[in-house]
Amino acid sequence: MLPTNVKQMLNQQIQAAEHPRELAIDIMMAVQDHYGYLSDEALEEAAAIVGVDPLKLEELATFYTFLYREPVGRYVIHICDSVICWMNGYESLRDHLCKKLGIQMGETTPDGLFTLLPVCCIGYCDRSPAMLINKKAYGPLTPAKIDEILETLRAEAAETTPS
Amino acid sequence: MPKLIIDEREITVPEGTKVIDAAERMGIMIPRFCYHPALGAVGACRVCAVNCLDGPIKGIQMSCMIDAQDGMKVSTTDAEAVDFRKHVIEWLMLHHPHDCPVCDEGGHCLLQDLTVSGGHGVRRFQGPKRTHTDQHLGPLVRHEMNRCIQCYRCVRYYQEFTGYEDLGVMQIGSRVYYGRYRPGTLESPFSGNLIDICPTGVYTDKPSRYRGRRWDFERRPAVCLHCALGCHVTVSARYREVVRQEARFSESINGHFICDRGRYGFPYVNLPQRPRSARVDGTETGWEAALKTAGERLESVAWKTGPQGIAVVGSARCGLETQGMLKRVADAKGWQGPVLDIDPAAANVRTAVSRLDSDLQVSLREIETADCIVVVSADPLNEAPMLAPALRQARRNGARVTVIDPRPASLPFQFDHFPVAPDDLAAAMAILIRKCAEKEPLSELGKTAVRSIEAVSDGADIPDADGLAALYDDLHNSRRPVIVCGTHTAPPEIPGMAADLALLLRIAGPRAGLFYVMPGPNSFGAALLSDPAPSFGDLVSAIEKGEIKALVVAESDLFGSGIDWDRLRNAMNKLELLVTLDYIDSPTTRAAHILIPTLTSYETPSLLINNEGRVQQSPAAFRGGDPIARTGGGDHPPRAFRRDIPGREMGAAWTALLTLGGRDPGSAPVNLTAWLGEAHPALTSLPEASDFPPDGVRLPLAENAVERFQTDRFSHGEKEEDALTLLVVDRTFGTEELSSLSSILKELTPSPFIHIHPEDAAELGLSEGDAVGIDSEAGTTVLPINLTPEMARGVLVIPRRRDLDDRLPQERRTVLSKTAIRKATEDA
Numbered sequence: 001m002l003p004t005n006v007k008q009m010l011n012q013q014i015q016a017a018e019h020p021r022e023l024a025i026d027i028m029m030a031v032q033d034h035y036g037y038l039s040d041e042a043l044e045e046a047a048a049i050v051g052v053d054p055l056k057l058e059e060l061a062t063f064y065t066f067l068y069r070e071p072v073g074r075y076v077i078h079i080c081d082s083v084i085c086w087m088n089g090y091e092s093l094r095d096h097l098c099k100k101l102g103i104q105m106g107e108t109t110p111d112g113l114f115t116l117l118p119v120c121c122i123g124y125c126d127r128s129p130a131m132l133i134n135k136k137a138y139g140p141l142t143p144a145k146i147d148e149i150l151e152t153l154r155a156e157a158a159e160t161t162p163s
Numbered sequence: 164m165p166k167l168i169i170d171e172r173e174i175t176v177p178e179g180t181k182v183i184d185a186a187e188r189m190g191i192m193i194p195r196f197c198y199h200p201a202l203g204a205v206g207a208c209r210v211c212a213v214n215c216l217d218g219p220i221k222g223i224q225m226s227c228m229i230d231a232q233d234g235m236k237v238s239t240t241d242a243e244a245v246d247f248r249k250h251v252i253e254w255l256m257l258h259h260p261h262d263c264p265v266c267d268e269g270g271h272c273l274l275q276d277l278t279v280s281g282g283h284g285v286r287r288f289q290g291p292k293r294t295h296t297d298q299h300l301g302p303l304v305r306h307e308m309n310r311c312i313q314c315y316r317c318v319r320y321y322q323e324f325t326g327y328e329d330l331g332v333m334q335i336g337s338r339v340y341y342g343r344y345r346p347g348t349l350e351s352p353f354s355g356n357l358i359d360i361c362p363t364g365v366y367t368d369k370p371s372r373y374r375g376r377r378w379d380f381e382r383r384p385a386v387c388l389h390c391a392l393g394c395h396v397t398v399s400a401r402y403r404e405v406v407r408q409e410a411r412f413s414e415s416i417n418g419h420f421i422c423d424r425g426r427y428g429f430p431y432v433n434l435p436q437r438p439r440s441a442r443v444d445g446t447e448t449g450w451e452a453a454l455k456t457a458g459e460r461l462e463s464v465a466w467k468t469g470p471q472g473i474a475v476v477g478s479a480r481c482g483l484e485t486q487g488m489l490k491r492v493a494d495a496k497g498w499q500g501p502v503l504d505i506d507p508a509a510a511n512v513r514t515a516v517s518r519l520d521s522d523l524q525v526s527l528r529e530i531e532t533a534d535c536i537v538v539v540s541a542d543p544l545n546e547a548p549m550l551a552p553a554l555r556q557a558r559r560n561g562a563r564v565t566v567i568d569p570r571p572a573s574l575p576f577q578f579d580h581f582p583v584a585p586d587d588l589a590a591a592m593a594i595l596i597r598k599c600a601e602k603e604p605l606s607e608l609g610k611t612a613v614r615s616i617e618a619v620s621d622g623a624d625i626p627d628a629d630g631l632a633a634l635y636d637d638l639h640n641s642r643r644p645v646i647v648c649g650t651h652t653a654p655p656e657i658p659g660m661a662a663d664l665a666l667l668l669r670i671a672g673p674r675a676g677l678f679y680v681m682p683g684p685n686s687f688g689a690a691l692l693s694d695p696a697p698s699f700g701d702l703v704s705a706i707e708k709g710e711i712k713a714l715v716v717a718e719s720d721l722f723g724s725g726i727d728w729d730r731l732r733n734a735m736n737k738l739e740l741l742v743t744l745d746y747i748d749s750p751t752t753r754a755a756h757i758l759i760p761t762l763t764s765y766e767t768p769s770l771l772i773n774n775e776g777r778v779q780q781s782p783a784a785f786r787g788g789d790p791i792a793r794t795g796g797g798d799h800p801p802r803a804f805r806r807d808i809p810g811r812e813m814g815a816a817w818t819a820l821l822t823l824g825g826r827d828p829g830s831a832p833v834n835l836t837a838w839l840g841e842a843h844p845a846l847t848s849l850p851e852a853s854d855f856p857p858d859g860v861r862l863p864l865a866e867n868a869v870e871r872f873q874t875d876r877f878s879h880g881e882k883e884e885d886a887l888t889l890l891v892v893d894r895t896f897g898t899e900e901l902s903s904l905s906s907i908l909k910e911l912t913p914s915p916f917i918h919i920h921p922e923d924a925a926e927l928g929l930s931e932g933d934a935v936g937i938d939s940e941a942g943t944t945v946l947p948i949n950l951t952p953e954m955a956r957g958v959l960v961i962p963r964r965r966d967l968d969d970r971l972p973q974e975r976r977t978v979l980s981k982t983a984i985r986k987a988t989e990d991a
Contacts, residue, residue, distance in 0.1 A: 052328070053328045053329060053344070054344045055330075055331045055333075055344040059331045059333050062334045062335065062340075063334065063335045
């Protein structure tokens with residue numbers, strides 16, 4: 001269940017909208033921010049807020065890359081696999097990430113820190129190869145830079161996680 | 164009118180025609196998966212590629228996406244286009260399971276056809292195929308996602324065309340998945356069309372699985388009997404059984420689709436309970452012998468009581484041949500009747516038929532082009548299902564749709580609803596008529612009209628009278644308004660008032676149309692061919708008085724007549740002779756002294772007049788007979804030689820009536836068409852069976868001007884205090900006589916309940932889900948209640964289920980005292 005204040009805020013947004021459906025993505029994003037991912041229950045809650053059949057949101061949620069219908073790690077790494085990044089060597093960076101994290105694409109590290117997913121173009125072509133971690137873009141990437149970024153994030157996680 | 168060249172032949176087509184359609188007009192079928200005339204073009208499948216060699220557009224183009232233009236030179240056979248299509252097909256087939264031998268679509272599969280004709284014979288893709296998990300979609304449609312080629316037809320049909328949202332498209336890229344959020348029965352009563360519209364085997368017909376390939380079937384056109392619209396179907400029969408039905412295109416009626424009631428209502432033809440041999444006093448005899456005995460016994464009754472002691476009864480599901488013959492025989496013999504429509508709505512239908520004229524008639528397809536529609540006292544989805552998608556198409560084209568009805572209306576699109584109590588419906592119509600009268604000079608209509616309109620002026624005390632007044636402005640300002648009027652539960656003045664309103668609108672300017680919703684497939688014919696008196700109620704009274712001693716009932720179940728069952732049983736016990744001719748097992752056939760089995764409209768040609776006044780011919784689909792599955796007891800049928808078909812010693816009801824009327828079966832064949840012309844002047848110019856047009860013929864109708872603006876119709880019943888009106892209404896599944904016998908639709912028939920307005924419930928001290936007992940003539944019915952705010956106050960609505968009929972009041976509208984409604988106690 002969403003906390004009452006979050007639910008209230010979302011309901012207000014819907015009431016203010018001319019067509020509630022136009023806010024479908026925003027509502028799902030907000031619900032996802034709360035839960036970390038869109039579980040079936042979360043999706044159904046979002047559908048109730050928007051006032052549509054859960055299927056209508058499922059259609060969107062399974063289409064868009066940044067809506068997660070399965071649990072993800074604390075940091076979701078989206079590595080860009082579109083044409084410019086590919087020309088600039090995305091494949092070797094992807095392999096590097098997989099090796100470094102010990103997971104395959106689409107998997108989450110056992111410590112729950114990192115999830116590795118592809119994304120098709122984040123508009124960062126001028127600094128390709130690029131990736132996106134929790135809405136922040138990084139590029140141009142090299143294996144060394146990736147190692148550095150991962151270390152920083154690990155340290156950040158260690159700092160903020162109560163032991 | 165652009166003129167273009169396709170494959171070196173010239174053609175001129177109307178502006179806005181797509182190249183794919185222009186080619187089809189010339190007999191060139193350009194391959195297509197996603198394109199469908201009812202859904203429009205999206206250019207998703209890329210398989211309709213053609214090469215534009217010259218003209219305003221050049222190069223490889225999708226022929227469903229480009230309009231035909233002057234000077235175009237299109238080649239469908241150009242090497243580049245052929246090669247393009249070949250590769251598209253190969254790529255669509257990448258993940259296809261190649262399971263044609265075990266696929267139910269095999270043999271009538273568009274993908275199969277195009278794969279072969281496109282020249283894709285050898286599979287080059289070596290990678291792993293993506294696979295999907297299938298969903299359970301209910302008793303009608305079988306899901307097999309692996310066969311999908313992502314054409315989007317199903318979801319566009321389901322969501323855009325019919326407006327249901329429980330089947331959609333999920334995922335992206337090669338993972339695209341068509342299905343429901345969770346497995347479960349599809350909510351749309353039009354879901355069977357998915358089977359027809361899917362170009363491959365993702366959605367296949369579940370009830371007919373393992374029953375044969377398309378080429379095994381006898382496939383014939385037919386007209387649907389499960390409501391009055393007369394939609395077109397294609398029947399598939401095998402081994403003396405109807406196995407499957409599909410939608411058949413009709414330009415004027417149903418377009419490309421049909422409802423699930425029409426598609427799956429057929430099993431009554433195959434039922435083991437269906438009477439297949441004639442019975443005299445419970446003993447099986449031959450058909451001819453039974454007819455002979457019936458004739459003799461009728462003669463003996465006539466000798467004792469005179470011909471007035473015999474009455475004949477038909478129904479709205481009899482073909483025009485049977486109805487005409489009932490009339491002819493009754494007239495010739497001096498028997499009473501015929502009563503051709505025993506439905507409680509018969510009087511309303513009669514008014515409707517007398518008020519329709521050729522100017523006001525609109526077809527179902529024409530409703531799609533209306534821009535302002537008022538639905539009065541009708542429930543489209545439940546009474547004439549295919550009317551709902553037609554209204555939706557009008558809505559999609561920008562029409563305003565308004566429903567004035569006490570029931571909790573549900574339609575798959577946005578509409579306005581005025582939940583007006585049955586007693587107030589006339590007042591609501593009066594507001595519209597009155598408003599029209601204020602705006603237009605009505606003197607030309609004569610004094611009666613003016614008096615009539617003045618007489619109905621008092622109607623402003625109904626809820627939301629201002630809203631109705633505003634609705635009139637929309638009607639007045641529209642180009643093509645249509646009044647849709649129901650007859651099932653409508654108070655008697657409503658069908659006439661609907662016609663009055665349409666006429667007034669016509670005087671006011673817009674080209675108004677009128678569309679009546681009727682109960683049976685041939686209600687129209689029954690009203691046309693029979694006189695207002697006697698009604699079936701009159702016959703029952705005459706039986707009770709002992710004036711009628713014998714009854715001949717053709718294809719009619721008297722227990723659907725609105726007469727209380729106990730009264731009817733007592734009356735029938737008084738009869739000396741009950742001769743029943745029918746093809747279904749019913750309380751009436753079980754009570755018959757002489758039972759004459761008859762052929763269904765699948766086995767003998769029949770003419771039907773739909774609600775619009777269109778005569779259609781439903782040819783015989785197969786020869787009939789006891790299904791082989793039964794004669795063989797599930798095994799090979801008996802290896803005994805015989806020259807006749809087992810279980811087919813019967814004829815059409817009209818031939819039996821002809822014999823009962825005293826005609827020697829051996830005499831020269833009769834000219835039915837000429838006889839029908841003699842029965843009613845509107846039927847004089849019917850075409851011969853061999854050249855009946857596919858969409859039938861509209862009857863030349865003239866409105867009965869005498870019935871216009873009749874003041875005495877507005878018999879405002881005094882409202883009883885502390886009373887509630889009980890409406891027993893139709894449902895999509897479970898109410899209509901023939902389809903309620905369908906085993907396939909059983910699962911979709913909801914359990915019964917009572918709709919009640921929350922405020923009425925509160926006054927009665929009832930809450931959601933309470934079991935409530937209703938005392939009526941028929942005894943006590945206990946049903947759970949369903950609080951429904953979207954309905955009129957002072958009304959109880961029970962969706963009718965045939966199998967529970969004996970427990971409900973038979974009248975469609977009953978006034979109940981509030982004391983008759985109470986919470987059922989635990990022990991009750």
